[in-house]
Amino acid sequence: MLPSHPFDDDKLKEECGVFGVIGQAEAANFVALGLHALQHRGQEAGGIVSHDPEQGFNSARRFGYVRDNFTKASLMETLPGPLAIGHVRYSTAGKKGAVIRDVQPFFGEFAMGGAAIAHNGNITNAAALRKELIQHGSIFQSSSDSECIIHLMARSFQKNIPERMKDALRRVEGAFSIVAMTRTKLIGVRDALGVRPLVLGKIGDTGWALSSETCALDIIGAEFVREIEPGEMVVITAEGVESHRPFAPAKPRFCIFEHVYFSRPDSIVGGQSIYETRRQIGVELARECPVDADIVCPVPDSGTPAAIGYSQESGIPYAMGIIRNQYTGRTFIEPTESIRNMGVLLKLNVNRALIKGKRVILVDDSVVRGTTSRKIKEMILDAGAAEVHFRIASPPTMWPCFYGVDTPERDKLLAANMNEEEMRAHLGVDSLRFISLDGLYRAAGEAKGRNNDYPQYCDACFSGEYPVEPADMIAQGFEIKAAE
Template identity: 85%
Template sequence: MPPAHPFDDDKLREECGIFGVVGVTDAANFVALGLHALQHRGQEAGGIVTYAQDTGFNSARRFGYVRDNFTSQSLMQTLPGSIGIGHVRYSTAGSKGQTAIRDVQPFFGEFSMGGAAIAHNGNITNADALRRELIERGSIFQSSSDSECIIHLMARSMGRSIPDRMEEALRKVEGAFSVVAMTRTKLIGVRDPLGVRPLVLGQIGDGWALASETCALDIIGADFVREIEPGEMVVITEKGVESHHPFRRAKPRFCIFEHVYFSRPDSILGGRSVYETRRQIGVELAREAPVAADLVCPVPDSGTPAAIGYAHESGIPYGMGIIRNQYMGRTFIEPTEQIRNMGVRLKLNVNRALIQGKRVILVDDSVVRGTTSRKIKEMILDAGAAEVHFRIASPPTAWPCFYGVDTPQREKLLAATMSEDEMREHLGVDSLKFISLDGLYRAVGEASGRNAVQPQYCDACFSGEYPVEPADQIEKGFRMKAAE
């Protein structure tokens, strides 16, 4: 199977997107639409589980895009029922690069009170310890995914209902999790006490939906009701929504990178438009890092809103100096070495007529390894640009994420081994500036910037301050910031 992003390996990627619906006709079709809207959160594989009284629980798991798998009438007819959940995946935990179909969620378990399926967004930071303990006690795992631990913990619970067993299981889990689950009649949504990963509630007619982002509610015509609160569990039937908080309350630490890159720009997070937040990041960046130039150019598509904000605040004209090829899918030819060396040029092309002779400000969302940034710089210079200045809409990414995001080992992160000036020299650009952490916080609505004593978001990838200790990684030798 070809890699999901053959020419875009220099971005942080979310692990997955989750979606569920209850109280509708043909739930599977609604789930497929919701997953299609969440495809940016995972392109490797997808799965859907539904329940119908006549056929029981039904499931389908496939590699690749939702549009290529869950649109055929013959397949969708095998997924009847008015309740269903789904999941799109990009592997972080488990056997990365060698995903087996057994690793594709949702996962299903049969309990004494009936069956249940779960789909999980996030990462369990004590999964290795839980897995060892469960195996020693007789559990037989079917996948390499950390998420399967939840099913086995539920099986060992003595709770009288599926929601009770889920509560007990999740109290033993550390890390970040947003979960959608289903029984024969109930749709369940849960967020971890810190609310690191997103989850929202919507209503469609007499039915209800849960989704990672509001854009997935839009596609099915559902009204956005509210976000599921950190530490909240909702149990939804056709009669309505029951809510309670089974975990000890904690100060929320929502992932700030959702605002920077992960979420779709047409989604709403924390009552704020993601697009407007990204545009405001560009405004803050222009204030913090001005430079004399002729053109502000986004690295599409993730740098576009910030570039618009930068141009507006700086007064420098905005232009599409780089054009993205929208038609390069995952099944593009497995390239020959000569074609593979073209790298990013297969996806991006420079608008020479606009670039030539200009002092260009390139605005991108982040620098991870720096490989793509160097290639883009070379393309801009080859097109005749007089100067190239990089402006980055996030602080330097110097630490890996252990909460459901695919990040390289720390030594492969450019900002972990180089100063800003060393990075500028490595990339070969005339100037390089990142937005400050305080500037990023101001852009997301925290007027006074970051609270150094009690940060308002999870920003561990920038600060190295992890709100939940990554126990499994420490056991493998990872050194926390305080240990350096």
């Protein structure tokens, strides 16, 4: 397991990223580039599976960053062929820690040939499925929920891989965006609610790509074609793209936190620029939560677009009051307790000349446990700030996510245990305000705010309204929000 740096326990962890390419010589090289662009979605480990007509399937799985592993010629030469898929991981299900067998893509050999699968999301009935499969003779190689899909495919009586995958996924509950491959096909599929993202791109005249985000298409020079629709499966071959609808129709519930934090700001989601949505969140936040102050400062880097929007709407100058050290990564070694206690300073430093004597508005994307917010507040006050006001670009995070985001247990979420005023006192700031759920929806393009009869997004982490019942967690004693 990579040593984490000081803030890792106080942010919602990125889920995973998936990428696939067909119709390009040395497709694995394209996949490595795509995974590099998706590194923000998972920094624990990565893997690539490729297929070559002469050498068959080949795979490589490594811990650490894409740049440290999949840029080495000696490794990439072992992944030949015009078809490849890849995955970057932050573990959201299964055991935490350095277990190479948990690193995707997963591979299975079936009667009609091999298939590999990379999954972004979380299966909410995985424990029940796993128990059933083991009772019927399945032998699992990993602790990942995603492996259930391979075993369900193996038990299907359908005659080809895509049909077996449909069979398997009809039994799966929760969230999944999947990139898979056979010897000749690249397959992409989203669950019926479309909780996690997946997009289709075109490479030149003959190539195709599937990706978690559009920013990864840009890095390989692919043209964004469209999003894979909720409940859609695409099967891509040399002949082109086929679209299938294997699931019962449902009203989409895309994860709204993709807009707030997970997706890169240069990605496009639902036809909207993530950067522009985050800037608009800042605009809404300034309208809902004004305060007299001298400067607006982002908590780098995720708070930057919202801070710009807040400044533009409020007329209060934007300033870089906190500077991020670009060279502190997750692998930074913290050898002694005294150094660990300086953790926040390893990543962020206050621009003292700018902050001293000022009333400062700090804009951040979220408050999870509150430990980071307290450290940053102390830094700002130590630099001589006259006042510190927090403005948060998401509603209070009160409920854990079970759809592919690693969230602390509910009793560790600050907003689940304190009201806004109690949180303000706990953090020791002059004021603390969060954007409303309606305001967040307006910033995401829903002019009338949240439709309570049909929320257009999955916002369970804020509202406690889970669009798919987390069956495994309920079986373990988790209590969902009572109906109002």
